[in-house]
Amino acid sequence: MKQEERSQETRSRILQAAERSFAERGYDITSVDSICRAAEISKGGFYHHFPSKGAVFAALLDAWLARLDAGFLRAKEGHARVPDQIAAMAASIDSIYDLAGSSWNILLEVWAKARTDPAAQASTLTTLRRYQRFFAELLQRGVDEGSLTVDDVELQARVLLSAVLGLLLQGILEGGSADWGRETKRTVSFMMDGVVRRTR
Amino acid sequence: MKQEERSQETRSRILQAAERSFAERGYDITSVDSICRAAEISKGGFYHHFPSKGAVFAALLDAWLARLDAGFLRAKEGHARVPDQIAAMAASIDSIYDLAGSSWNILLEVWAKARTDPAAQASTLTTLRRYQRFFAELLQRGVDEGSLTVDDVELQARVLLSAVLGLLLQGILEGGSADWGRETKRTVSFMMDGVVRRTR
């Protein structure tokens, strides 16, 4: 096997093992040794690829945020009218639950770490504000194209964002049962119809 | 000083010190030694009062939930009409922020721990469901007394609960700035007026 290829593979094995353990057991409890065991790698290998345990977490967080960004772009590129786009987003909720599985758990880990780690806090707040802007722009577009009636865009966007965050949090705490995915979808659909009043 | 009095005092000193450190630095990072130092107590004293570090956390959680229960009872005893009661609750939001200060931080710690610790998960889920029921009953009472129009009580209660949770989460992550308290209050007020439509 080529060198770079091999290196890349072990690196991703480490990341995978770390992500699983961080999500399932939490950052602090997860030891570097256990990551090495799960990744079938030695400690030397680990520290050859990453300078510290925290660096692995940071890399994981970056990857997560990058995936989120990709989702943003895709959502923005859709040229459907806003109510339809919102409906589509709501419909895709439970597939997101399935797809990501327990990987949402790491979100809670990030939030918990954000209280201590300034870097984690910064990227968390940045992400939240980006979501806020995303929702606000979506609603504004709806107003502009005449498909929505919204009194206060920023405020309503915050309500939407908060509710989604709350649902996500509950979903994580519930342990990601299939039931919860369905309930979440129902709730979001209702919210979209109720909170965001369509223009008559 | 009397024996029981003294004992009670050191016990509460331990609890106070532990709460602060758990909230500021997190459960795992906080060492028993540091708690002892902050409480100006020896390790022997610590383990005289509590069987383990986890027991301190559990005691803290119980106290927190008890305070929550007290709040519930007070809210239920109010005999105002539902829209007024909701308005009053919204108005008291930022005072809650001030009062509790950083003690909300411990909520995030509980949530993070809930993924690992079955006891923490159980009490977290129980609390969430109790809140869900609380909101649902509140809305139902509004419908019964003819002051609210609500399509689906359970669903709308979930929206309310989720949004409040999301706001709380953001508040904790923001570090509890005064700004956020005001914004939260505005958002909740708006939500109460918007999501829960008054009967015309």
Place this chain on the structure above:
DNA sequence: TAATATAGACCAACCAGTCGGTTTGTTATT
């Protein structure tokens, strides 16, 4: 041979919890 990748023994720091012993407060006895 040179550079990169992996191995695993090793280390200092730290941590939760223990234990033998001391101080302080309470109760019973004289």
Place this chain on the structure above:
DNA sequence: AATAACAAACCGACTGGTTGGTCTATATTA
């Protein structure tokens, strides 16, 4: 009131075990 007997509160050195990280040696690739 003085003392003895007891129990609860407290102390801090110590232990067994774990942790994140280092270092030297070996293997693989270029």
